[in-house]
Amino acid sequence: MPEFNPQTLDALRQPLETGEVTVARANHHITYPARVQLVAAMNPCRCGGGAGQCRRGPRCASEYQGRLSGPLLDRIDLQLDVPAVTAADLALPPPHEGTAEVAARVQAAREMQADRCPVLNAVMDQATLERVALPDAPGQALLSKAATALALSARGYHRTLRVARTIADLDGGGGVRRPHVAEALSFRRIWASAQAPPVVRDATVS
Numbered sequence: 436m437p438e439f440n441p442q443t444l445d446a447l448r449q450p451l452e453t454g455e456v457t458v459a460r461a462n463h464h465i466t467y468p469a470r471v472q473l474v475a476a477m478n479p480c481r482c483g484g485g486a487g488q489c490r491r492g493p494r495c496a497s498e499y500q501g502r503l504s505g506p507l508l509d510r511i512d513l514q515l516d517v518p519a520v521t522a523a524d525l526a527l528p529p530p531h532e533g534t535a536e537v538a539a540r541v542q543a544a545r546e547m548q549a550d551r552c553p554v555l556n557a558v559m560d561q562a563t564l565e566r567v568a569l570p571d572a573p574g575q576a577l578l579s580k581a582a583t584a585l586a587l588s589a590r591g592y593h594r595t596l597r598v599a600r601t602i603a604d605l606d607g608g609g610g611v612r613r614p615h616v617a618e619a620l621s622f623r624r625i626w627a628s629a630q631a632p633p634v635v636r637d638a639t640v641s
């Protein structure tokens with residue numbers, strides 16, 4: 436992802452936020468529908484190796500990762516480290532849950548969402564979100580603490596709630612509880628620099 440021009444990347448902010456893109460020229464502007472699911476990948480640094488394998492030190496990673504702006508990262512809800520596959524990993528048996536089983540779980544969660552609200556969690560309005568994704572008291576306490584510790588923006592706060600609601604749906608559709616909030620927070624990592632991103636520890640999530 437950081438191989439794209441930073442201005443091009445930042446142009447993604449509008450469609451990711453509103454589901455529309457506006458093209459403006461001198462005397463005219465036009466808006467097109469642009470609801471997308473963005474899936475993107477990046478190496479830890481330009482050489483690809485990251486910590487321990489890069490010969491150019493931490494600046495290599497910080498410069499590379501710095502090409503993605505904070506506001507763009509703020510609109511990416513699920514951010515994951517994907518460690519390199521080792522030879523030992525290749526010898527492991529295949530996971531017990533295959534694509535078909537996961538698809539069935541996702542379908543069940545989507546049906547639950549459709550019963551609750553005419554639109555999916557990702558696009559429901561904020562008032563509905565605050566009604567249906569209100570976490571239990573320990574979940575609210577964790578979210579408030581994390582909002583300060585991670586300096587969550589208002590957008591980040593509400594996007595975390597959306598993800599927590601979906602995690603709770605995948606977990607059977609009951610209320611949003613602390614483990615769901617903790618898992619949602621674990622996907623929200625602001626890579627402002629090459630330093631390790633802040634982590635909110637939560638013993639209830641393995």
Ligand SMILES: [Zn+2]
Nearest residue numbers: 480482489495
């Ligand atoms: Zn490097």
